Amino acid sequence: xxxxxxxxxxxxxxxxxxxxxxxxxxxxxxxxxxxxxxxxxxxxxxxxxxxxxxxxxxxxxxxxxxxxxxxxxxxxxxxxxxxxxxxxxxxxxxxxxxxxxxxxxxxxxxxxxxxxxxxxxxxxxxxxxxxxxxxxxxxxxxxxxxxxxxxxxxxxxxxxxxxxxxxxxxxxxxxxxxxxxxxxxxxxxxxxxxxxxxxxxxxxxxxxxxxxxxxxxxxxxxxxxxxxxxxxxxxxxxxxxxxxxxxxxxxxxxxxxxxxxxxxxxxxxxxxxxxxxxxxxxxxxxxxxxxxxxxxxxxxxxxxxxxxxxxxxxxxxxxxxxxxxxxxxxxxxxxxxxxxxxxxxxxxxxxxxxxxxxxxxxxxxxxxxxxxxxxxxxxxxxxxxxxxxxxxxxxxxxxxxxxxx
Amino acid sequence: xxxxxxxxxxxxxxxxxxxxxxxxxxxxxxxxxxxxxxxxxxxxxxxxxxxxxxxxxxxxxxxxxxxxxxxxxxxxxxxxxxxxxxxxxxxxxxxxxxxxxxxxxxxxxxxxxxxxxxxxxxxxxxxxxxxxxxxxxxxxxxxxxxxxxxxxxxxxxxxxxxxxxxxxxxxxxxxxxxxxxxxxxxxxxxxxxxxxxxxxxxxxxxxxxxxxxxxxxxxxxxxxxxxxxxxxxxxxxxxxxxxxxxxxxxxxxxxxxxxxxxxxxxxxxxxxxxxxxxxxxxxxxxxxxxxxxxxxxxxxxxxxxxxxxxxxxxxxxxxxxxxxxxxxxxxxxxxxxxxxxxxxxxxxxxxxxxxxxxxxxxxxxxxxxxxxxxxxxxxxxxxxxxxxxxxxxxxxxxxxxxxxx
Numbered sequence: 001x002x003x004x005x006x007x008x009x010x011x012x013x014x015x016x017x018x019x020x021x022x023x024x025x026x027x028x029x030x031x032x033x034x035x036x037x038x039x040x041x042x043x044x045x046x047x048x049x050x051x052x053x054x055x056x057x058x059x060x061x062x063x064x065x066x067x068x069x070x071x072x073x074x075x076x077x078x079x080x081x082x083x084x085x086x087x088x089x090x091x092x093x094x095x096x097x098x099x100x101x102x103x104x105x106x107x108x109x110x111x112x113x114x115x116x117x118x119x120x121x122x123x124x125x126x127x128x129x130x131x132x133x134x135x136x137x138x139x140x141x142x143x144x145x146x147x148x149x150x151x152x153x154x155x156x157x158x159x160x161x162x163x164x165x166x167x168x169x170x171x172x173x174x175x176x177x178x179x180x181x182x183x184x185x186x187x188x189x190x191x192x193x194x195x196x197x198x199x200x201x202x203x204x205x206x207x208x209x210x211x212x213x214x215x216x217x218x219x220x221x222x223x224x225x226x227x228x229x230x231x232x233x234x235x236x237x238x239x240x241x242x243x244x245x246x247x248x249x250x251x252x253x254x255x256x257x258x259x260x261x262x263x264x265x266x267x268x269x270x271x272x273x274x275x276x277x278x279x280x281x282x283x284x285x286x287x288x289x290x291x292x293x294x295x296x297x298x299x300x301x302x303x304x305x306x307x308x309x310x311x312x313x314x315x316x317x318x319x320x321x322x323x324x325x326x327x328x329x330x331x332x333x334x335x336x337x338x339x340x341x342x343x344x345x346x347x348x349x350x351x352x353x354x355x356x357x358x359x360x361x362x363x364x365x366x367x368x369x370x371x372x373x374x375x376x377x378x379x380x381x382x383x384x385x386x387x388x389x390x391x392x393x394x395x396x397x398x399x400x401x402x403x404x405x
Numbered sequence: 406x407x408x409x410x411x412x413x414x415x416x417x418x419x420x421x422x423x424x425x426x427x428x429x430x431x432x433x434x435x436x437x438x439x440x441x442x443x444x445x446x447x448x449x450x451x452x453x454x455x456x457x458x459x460x461x462x463x464x465x466x467x468x469x470x471x472x473x474x475x476x477x478x479x480x481x482x483x484x485x486x487x488x489x490x491x492x493x494x495x496x497x498x499x500x501x502x503x504x505x506x507x508x509x510x511x512x513x514x515x516x517x518x519x520x521x522x523x524x525x526x527x528x529x530x531x532x533x534x535x536x537x538x539x540x541x542x543x544x545x546x547x548x549x550x551x552x553x554x555x556x557x558x559x560x561x562x563x564x565x566x567x568x569x570x571x572x573x574x575x576x577x578x579x580x581x582x583x584x585x586x587x588x589x590x591x592x593x594x595x596x597x598x599x600x601x602x603x604x605x606x607x608x609x610x611x612x613x614x615x616x617x618x619x620x621x622x623x624x625x626x627x628x629x630x631x632x633x634x635x636x637x638x639x640x641x642x643x644x645x646x647x648x649x650x651x652x653x654x655x656x657x658x659x660x661x662x663x664x665x666x667x668x669x670x671x672x673x674x675x676x677x678x679x680x681x682x683x684x685x686x687x688x689x690x691x692x693x694x695x696x697x698x699x700x701x702x703x704x705x706x707x708x709x710x711x712x713x714x715x716x717x718x719x720x721x722x723x724x725x726x727x728x729x730x731x732x733x734x735x736x737x738x739x740x741x742x743x744x745x746x747x748x749x750x751x752x753x754x755x756x757x758x759x760x761x762x763x764x765x766x767x768x769x770x771x772x773x774x775x776x777x778x779x780x781x782x783x784x785x786x787x788x789x790x791x792x793x794x795x796x797x798x799x800x801x802x803x804x805x806x807x808x809x810x
Contacts, residue, residue, distance in 0.1 A: 004598075094651060095649055129641070131639035131640065132639075133652055140660025141662035233537055234499045244500050245499070246500045252716040254545055254718070255545055277534070
């Protein structure tokens with residue numbers, strides 16, 4: 001991590017941990033035995049996951065600091081109910097026993113008192129439309145809900161803990177042979193494998209999420225507080241242009257068309273600006289992340305939070321499907337990196353630095369991360385921080401993880 | 406087109422046309438002259454587009470028949486205002502003159518009476534945040550809005566014309582060197598170029614649009630009429646399972662998680678079933694298309710239409726970017742084709758049939774289409790219609806266009 005100098009505390013925060021997920025025990029200390037499962041040996045039952053995450057704070061470091069200390073614990077908590085299920089190769093049970101705090105046991109394997117007289121294979125014709133759910137999708141669901149619980153915790157504790165602002169969150173979870181990369185915001189993850197770039201995330205910005213936001217504003221116009229319109233226009237409209245025809249697009253359109261300008265169109269557009277300058281209600285440039293519960297449009301009482309989502313998109317990479325070499329890596333970076341460089345440039349720095357170290361040198365990945373950060377920062381010249389190509393360096397905090405696959 | 410025999414009139418309908426888009430003249434017959442443009446020669450000013458479309462009707466052929474006769478006229482109508490703009494290589498004007506029915510003239514090029522004293526280059530600093538809009542995105546917007554106008558016309562005339570049901574719509578527009586492929590429903594378009602498959606559409610079904618539909622139902626629960634829940638479950642829940650934990654997902658989730666079953670969860674899920682059997686409110690298996698204004702949940706007063714979108718997704722293929730050979734084609738097909746075959750199989754039939762005809766034989770593309778239809782239908786055997794691999798043939802109407810690039 002490098003601090004851009006715009007704040008005393010880093011707005012970028014990071015975390016990497018090995019986390020043990022302990023199987024949740026029944027509240028009465030009695031563990032239901034399970035067909036096909038072994039007896040407990042008295043030791044802790046569970047599994048480990050490896051975890052790396054970047055949090056890019058805005059309007060303060062509070063949310064980013066808290067998320068960096070807690071998100072992995074929320075992921076662990078969500079996974080605790082799944083310990084037995086994920087370790088069992090048979091498909092996950094659709095329905096669990098009543099007792100929510102007991103270890104989950106598949107309904108069809110456990111005769112129920114009220115089911116007297118029913119034979120197990122009744123289930124087949126009765127539930128012939130049953131959808132198969134994979135183990136992988138349970139892990140995805142666990143990570144998604146962990147982000148939600150993290151966001152709820154920030155909401156609850158923001159007053160007592162004086163947590164300011166919000167943060168983008170990018171987390172990589174390695175579990176049972178697979179990488180789960182969860183992204184909420186504008187950080188980015190890529191895998192570089194044998195020189196090939198595999199995107200592991202996409203950015204959530206006012207431009208990429210325009211239609212979702214316009215759809216919400218269309219259905220809930222009261223969220224716009226009479227100050228904004230859900231339509232997009234290529235520029236501000238002047239009052240004297242009333243009645244003229246101007247390009248617009250709504251929640252249903254990807255293309256543009258002309259419409260006659262009406263009074264309501266003179267309001268400020270919900271989504272406005274292009275690229276890094278695009279904003280939701282002229283306020284925020286990312287549309288997913290944690291925190292921001294108190295964020296309002298400047299000098300108004302209009303809340304931004306309803307338009308932001310705390311849910312990540314989770315992509316899965318199966319490590320067992322490919323034989324990896326020491327130069328294959330997963331790179332996580334905040335926008336401080338990606339604003340001034342692209343996937344290809346990052347891949348070439350990765351390959352350049354890795355080849356200058358021995359394949360078994362444990363420092364080589366750290367050196368790549370350091371090089372990526374330093375190059376994006378640039379060098380202080382008379383005209384400010386400059387990159388090697390003399391373009392402006394990143395003025396933002398920069399964080400990078402380089403994780404060998 | 407082949408009729409499956411399930412209805413007297415084809416539920417699949419098709420259309421192909423060359424359409425002239427005539428520049429809209431001013432209502433007073435006076436055409437404003439335009440800087441850089443030539444004088445009119447008295448002839449009709451405009452351009453042509455080529456058009457192919459497939460309409461897959463359901464619950465009757467009415468909507469499909471009407472759309473096949475009219476959609477291209479709506480596209481033409483939307484393009485009429487754009488004749489000058491699309492032929493002018495400079496970027497489209499953001500704002501047009503007041504008179505909506507006059508030929509569009511760029512604001513900055515046409516001095517306005519009320520703008521006396523303003524110099525044109527004022528526009529630059531004032532609108533420095535102006536977004537660039539491409540010609541291509543105007544055509545996309547025109548096609549999107551043409552689908553909407555087509556749907557509105559079906560709504561208006563459905564009673565007087567006795568238009569029953571609804572239809573999926575897949576349309577390919579060739580205009581100024583580019584193919585615009587617009588899809589609303591579960592038909593599919595692919596380009597086969599030098600043996601390579603380039604997808605030109607994606608399908609809109611309860612499964613692919615689950616999150617949009619759940620989001621709408623979450624925000625507008627009254628649309629569910631107390632009969633449905635916006636949550637998805639892998640199977641129906643039985644009343645006796647109340648209080649147990651079952652897998653679910655909501656509008657924010659791609660993965661699955663367990664939740665305790667409450668009273669409200671016993672309602673039927675908004676999206677239910679898998680693959681071809683997935684339905685919105687147990688009623689319809691496609692989520693985009695034209696018509697269906699009267700469609701209700703069986704023996705209820707719950708309307709389905711609010712959950713359906715008439716807007717297509719438009720993909721663009723630039724023909725000038727590549728040197729095409731006589732075997733490069735665009736294939737459009739309804740689900741009658743794609744239910745029993747896949748992109749690869751279609752590509753291999755295309756190549757197989759094309760190589761058996763001379764490259765300059767004009768029949769060869771028709772023969773490919775015929776072969777694709779006939780193979781998907783299969784042969785009538787004792788156990789019904791069977792494909793060459795003895796699998797069940799398509800029981801649906803089948804339509805195919807094979808268009809040389």
